[in-house]
Amino acid sequence: MSEREIFEATFAEAKPKRKEPKQISFRVSESEFEKLKRSAETFQMSVPAFVKSKAQGAKLVTPKIDRPGAVEIAKQLRAIGNNVNQMARATNTAEWDPNLAANLTAELQNVQKELNQIWQQLN
Numbered sequence: 001m002s003e004r005e006i007f008e009a010t011f012a013e014a015k016p017k018r019k020e021p022k023q024i025s026f027r028v029s030e031s032e033f034e035k036l037k038r039s040a041e042t043f044q045m046s047v048p049a050f051v052k053s054k055a056q057g058a059k060l061v062t063p064k065i066d067r068p069g070a071v072e073i074a075k076q077l078r079a080i081g082n083n084v085n086q087m088a089r090a091t092n093t094a095e096w097d098p099n100l101a102a103n104l105t106a107e108l109q110n111v112q113k114e115l116n117q118i119w120q121q122l123n
Contacts, residue, residue: 033047036050036051042063043062043063044063044067064122065122073121080111080114083107083111087104087107090104091104
């Protein structure tokens with residue numbers, strides 16, 4: 001195979017394989033773009049994804065929690081998960097001890113309270 005054939009074969013295969021091969025483009029004013037951008041940010045979407053969703057007639061629902069709130073909830077859930085893992089590790093490695101069982105029960109009740117607080121933030 002010649003170098004030219006190798007070159008052409010390589011770049012012929014390099015074309016991106018897109019699920020959606022058709023492209024639509026249109027122009028908007030600065031103010032229209034800013035409005036679209038703000039709306040997209042509200043839904044935590046890119047402008048193209050937002051416009052495509054709206055063009056397809058999607059009814060978008062504003063998220064109940066903003067991005068910083070979602071990050072804070074994720075941190076809290078990670079901390080709770082770590083606590084549960086520590087309790088499970090202690091349970092699996094220790095001999096049966098009534099004091100340990102009482103402590104773990106109390107700690108699980110605290111975890112349940114924290115989860116209920118997070119759940120209330122989401123609703």
